[in-house]
Amino acid sequence: MNGRIEVRNLSKTFKKGNVKAVKDVSFDVKDGEFFAFLGPNGAGKSTTVQILTTLINATGGKAMVAGHDVIKEPEKVRKYIGVALQETGVDPDLTGREMIELQANIFGFSKQGAKTRADELLGIVQLEESADRRIGNYSGGMRRRLDLALTLVNEPKILFLDEPTTGLDPSNRMAIWKELRRLNQENGTTIFLTTQYLEEADSLANRISIINNGEIVATGTPKELKAQIGNDLIAMTFHSEEEEKIAEQLLKSETNDIDAIRQNGKLNIYVDDGTKQLLELIRILDQHQIEVDTVNLSSPTLDDIFLKITSEQKVEGERSYGE
Numbered sequence: 001m002n003g004r005i006e007v008r009n010l011s012k013t014f015k016k017g018n019v020k021a022v023k024d025v026s027f028d029v030k031d032g033e034f035f036a037f038l039g040p041n042g043a044g045k046s047t048t049v050q051i052l053t054t055l056i057n058a059t060g061g062k063a064m065v066a067g068h069d070v071i072k073e074p075e076k077v078r079k080y081i082g083v084a085l086q087e088t089g090v091d092p093d094l095t096g097r098e099m100i101e102l103q104a105n106i107f108g109f110s111k112q113g114a115k116t117r118a119d120e121l122l123g124i125v126q127l128e129e130s131a132d133r134r135i136g137n138y139s140g141g142m143r144r145r146l147d148l149a150l151t152l153v154n155e156p157k158i159l160f161l162d163e164p165t166t167g168l169d170p171s172n173r174m175a176i177w178k179e180l181r182r183l184n185q186e187n188g189t190t191i192f193l194t195t196q197y198l199e200e201a202d203s204l205a206n207r208i209s210i211i212n213n214g215e216i217v218a219t220g221t222p223k224e225l226k227a228q229i230g231n232d233l234i235a236m237t238f239h240s241e242e243e244e245k246i247a248e249q250l251l252k253s254e255t256n257d258i259d260a261i262r263q264n265g266k267l268n269i270y271v272d273d274g275t276k277q278l279l280e281l282i283r284i285l286d287q288h289q290i291e292v293d294t295v296n297l298s299s300p301t302l303d304d305i306f307l308k309i310t311s312e313q314k315v316e317g318e319r320s321y322g323e
């Protein structure tokens, strides 16, 4: 049995509203890899997870999980996976311990076996103290940790986590990160995680695919992706659009074709070392009497990466159209 995920030309169109949620997506996750699907709201992350975990059917393409086809052999796939979705069906009247024992019973544990497993898992997700309280009274962070414990009951070979830390405070987020790293490194569990947080993908994943509008727009190790976008972002505004256009041309021609994109009334420039390069850029503009209105130096956010990647796609599309 292997912990691989192989996805080829996967598509999902929801009849309702004719929404193309996933468009021709292909990727591989290796056995034991920690893989992150990074994207904004509505990008198609949950839909992909639901297809891979056999909860809904794709409308096109193929996916193999743990060596089995998700459409032809869903029950075999389910045997090897653990799933923590954004909305889980836990009974608020049960205690955390009861819920884990119930899950263990469903997986065929004996009564005693289920108790032992519940103790182990409550320890792992640090819920011992709240184990005998009703789930209805748990905080969001406690619910997420319980969700994680429930997915671990059968020691899955592949773990699917759909935005496991959204809305959590930093200490709960750290606790979940720590456990996920341990599962991946010590148990060799393959992890497929979706997130909206660049920082989360960066900190946990061996490899990241960025998904936007149902399409994968970039894939690589965190280092490769960052190298692709530059470490720092210099955002400049000017007194007029005319000056902004001249500044873009000037900076590109006077440097070695610097990575500058005009977007939303700003000139965004992606560089490796902002503090060093900023002075040089201001000097060039100054020499040509172009006055900068405001300037801001920051690390690119997920939004900046999307803006950059999607605007590049647009430019490429226009280029190939013109050819």
Ligand SMILES: Nc1ncnc2c1ncn2[C@@H]1O[C@H](COP(=O)(O)OP(=O)(O)OP(=O)(O)O)[C@@H](O)[C@H]1O
Residues within 6 Å of the ligand: 014, 015, 016, 017, 019, 020, 021, 039, 040, 041, 042, 043, 044, 045, 046, 047, 048, 196
């Ligand atoms: N059951 C459904 N019927 C119709 N459209 C749907 C359905 N489920 C999702 N969609 C649409 O498909 C697109 C992708 O949604 P999806 O939930 O996969 O995105 P996501 O990346 O997981 O976003 P989020 O971070 O908000 O969960 C969205 O436009 C969404 O509105």
